[in-house]
Amino acid sequence: MIIDVHGHYTTAPPALQHFRDAQLAGEAAELAQISDEQLRDSVERNQLRVLTERGGELMLFSPKASGMEHHVSDPALALDWARASNDLVHRLGELYPHRFAPVAQLPQTPDGNIANVVAELHRAVGELGFVGVNLNPDPSGTWAGPPLTDESWFPVYEALEALDAPAMVHVSTACNPNFHTLGAHYLNADTSVFVQLLQSDLFKRFPRLRLVIPHGGGAVPYHWGRYRGLAMRNGWQDPSDLWRNVFVDTAVYHQPGIDLLLDVVPVENVLFASEMLGAVRGADPDTGIEWDDTLVYVRRAGLSDDALRAVLGENALRVYPRLASRAASTA
Amino acid sequence: MIIDVHGHYTTAPPALQHFRDAQLAGEAAELAQISDEQLRDSVERNQLRVLTERGGELMLFSPKASGMEHHVSDPALALDWARASNDLVHRLGELYPHRFAPVAQLPQTPDGNIANVVAELHRAVGELGFVGVNLNPDPSGTWAGPPLTDESWFPVYEALEALDAPAMVHVSTACNPNFHTLGAHYLNADTSVFVQLLQSDLFKRFPRLRLVIPHGGGAVPYHWGRYRGLAMRNGWQDPSDLWRNVFVDTAVYHQPGIDLLLDVVPVENVLFASEMLGAVRGADPDTGIEWDDTLVYVRRAGLSDDALRAVLGENALRVYPRLASRAASTA
Numbered sequence: 326m327i328i329d330v331h332g333h334y335t336t337a338p339p340a341l342q343h344f345r346d347a348q349l350a351g352e353a354a355e356l357a358q359i360s361d362e363q364l365r366d367s368v369e370r371n372q373l374r375v376l377t378e379r380g381g382e383l384m385l386f387s388p389k390a391s392g393m394e395h396h397v398s399d400p401a402l403a404l405d406w407a408r409a410s411n412d413l414v415h416r417l418g419e420l421y422p423h424r425f426a427p428v429a430q431l432p433q434t435p436d437g438n439i440a441n442v443v444a445e446l447h448r449a450v451g452e453l454g455f456v457g458v459n460l461n462p463d464p465s466g467t468w469a470g471p472p473l474t475d476e477s478w479f480p481v482y483e484a485l486e487a488l489d490a491p492a493m494v495h496v497s498t499a500c501n502p503n504f505h506t507l508g509a510h511y512l513n514a515d516t517s518v519f520v521q522l523l524q525s526d527l528f529k530r531f532p533r534l535r536l537v538i539p540h541g542g543g544a545v546p547y548h549w550g551r552y553r554g555l556a557m558r559n560g561w562q563d564p565s566d567l568w569r570n571v572f573v574d575t576a577v578y579h580q581p582g583i584d585l586l587l588d589v590v591p592v593e594n595v596l597f598a599s600e601m602l603g604a605v606r607g608a609d610p611d612t613g614i615e616w617d618d619t620l621v622y623v624r625r626a627g628l629s630d631d632a633l634r635a636v637l638g639e640n641a642l643r644v645y646p647r648l649a650s651r652a653a654s655t656a
Numbered sequence: 657m658i659i660d661v662h663g664h665y666t667t668a669p670p671a672l673q674h675f676r677d678a679q680l681a682g683e684a685a686e687l688a689q690i691s692d693e694q695l696r697d698s699v700e701r702n703q704l705r706v707l708t709e710r711g712g713e714l715m716l717f718s719p720k721a722s723g724m725e726h727h728v729s730d731p732a733l734a735l736d737w738a739r740a741s742n743d744l745v746h747r748l749g750e751l752y753p754h755r756f757a758p759v760a761q762l763p764q765t766p767d768g769n770i771a772n773v774v775a776e777l778h779r780a781v782g783e784l785g786f787v788g789v790n791l792n793p794d795p796s797g798t799w800a801g802p803p804l805t806d807e808s809w810f811p812v813y814e815a816l817e818a819l820d821a822p823a824m825v826h827v828s829t830a831c832n833p834n835f836h837t838l839g840a841h842y843l844n845a846d847t848s849v850f851v852q853l854l855q856s857d858l859f860k861r862f863p864r865l866r867l868v869i870p871h872g873g874g875a876v877p878y879h880w881g882r883y884r885g886l887a888m889r890n891g892w893q894d895p896s897d898l899w900r901n902v903f904v905d906t907a908v909y910h911q912p913g914i915d916l917l918l919d920v921v922p923v924e925n926v927l928f929a930s931e932m933l934g935a936v937r938g939a940d941p942d943t944g945i946e947w948d949d950t951l952v953y954v955r956r957a958g959l960s961d962d963a964l965r966a967v968l969g970e971n972a973l974r975v976y977p978r979l980a981s982r983a984a985s986t987a
Binding site: 468501505513550558581 | 793794799801802803832833834835836838839840843844847848851852854855871872874875877878879880881882883884885886888889908909910912913915916919920935936937938940947948
């Protein structure tokens, strides 16, 4: 079974953005009716078509990451926006139970808004059957908040442990012109969070917490020797110790990158993902391969059959146990 | 000839830090006499010993990067600090003309301080024979300033073009607890600056400007497909166009990373470097290879003899033309 753990609903009907625009304009915002037909249409020509054409079976599907905009500081707005966004991916999961498994946006704000975050986490995962969440390590968009290892985040980790659900650590729009959102901010966040975890004993306190770092782990696999050396010099844990709780996805868009990723990171810690429809669209004119068709690169990486099965699906079923129970209930 | 383009004077006699401490304490700071003997002692057991043991010949040597501390906002302090730091690496260049070529710290401050920066650039490169400079793309330490492509930086680029000297783009200490200086901030800066350049036409305006991005280009080579795809989608220049003006070093501390770097980046754009004594010290217990002994990894990367000569020295002589004239004058 081929499971893509990183898909975004970047093609929602315009009504969703109209709702958001009204929110941000300070108007009374109400999401207009969106029919099942509109929902189907929004994915059948897009993510679902691409998933099918490439031979994928199931996609973990979350609201558009750059649209989460946690830097907007009003807690009520953040909650309404997360719920509206989540309800749509939930409906898609109901319409296509074998193709989409919903992953939730959280109503984070720069100040944390942790009570609402935990409430929405329980609603989405505990009640609605979401299989995981996206956790933004930089809700301010300017890195004004504390690292993910700060105790202010602990209620989120307690909820994730209680629900036995992982979080993908995923920032939203950068609010600093030095960082292009898709080209720099996303990767910088992945790298920064890994080092935050490396310096801390977070997983001693939360041994069952599982975090997925997207975009191939940012710069981490490329600089793996640097992290091993820094850890030894600074008396940190061995970076490999993090592989008990940390996973990376395969959203890396060329063969040399995927080869390095699978050379450096243990095969049990790599989760197949395309991040589509995401940062890149279209095909490499040199090879004809679509940039985000990471299945091609992963298949060509020279893995054993067992390792390939692990990366393409078995790891996801282990890291996201609610996927398995969801599959059983919708079989 | 083996030229290491990225060495830092992290082992200066304590008098230098005492000077800095006095500055920061608001006291009248004067650098105590440091004898040639003290200078020799500070490098002969350290950078010079390691360089020699590994078979390197010449190192581009700049003040400690994390110590530049451009976030301290007083322009007079920044100028005194840069000059004191630069004068020491200049003396080392005079003591060991065939082993050290000095690279300057600039007196940047969060507000830019461009007049002083340009003046020190002319003093160091134009008068004292420095071969290049380190340019901090984030003098605030919190990314509060504009991207490197903003016109406020242009006087620096005009001076660099006039002097025909390159700049290594190198941040200093991070002033944000989310970013470990050596583990995250350095690499994030490398990545972010590459994307800033990719989005801009800076090199149309400054066609002879040359920038070296250290630490193997941050996350860029690992995510090369992402940048090609983003550029196509956004109508930016092809990332390869930047190779006319942008170079990356080999401060990547394991074989898979170096292999990927040399697979992805054209051989003419890769400059040998160790960043020693820098982020990592000691040896990998699995291989016995010292983390920052990048010469081992580069030699094992399967380059042709011509390509190896280019990476290890010839590229540096081309990118840093003052190295060649310096070599001639000290022959």
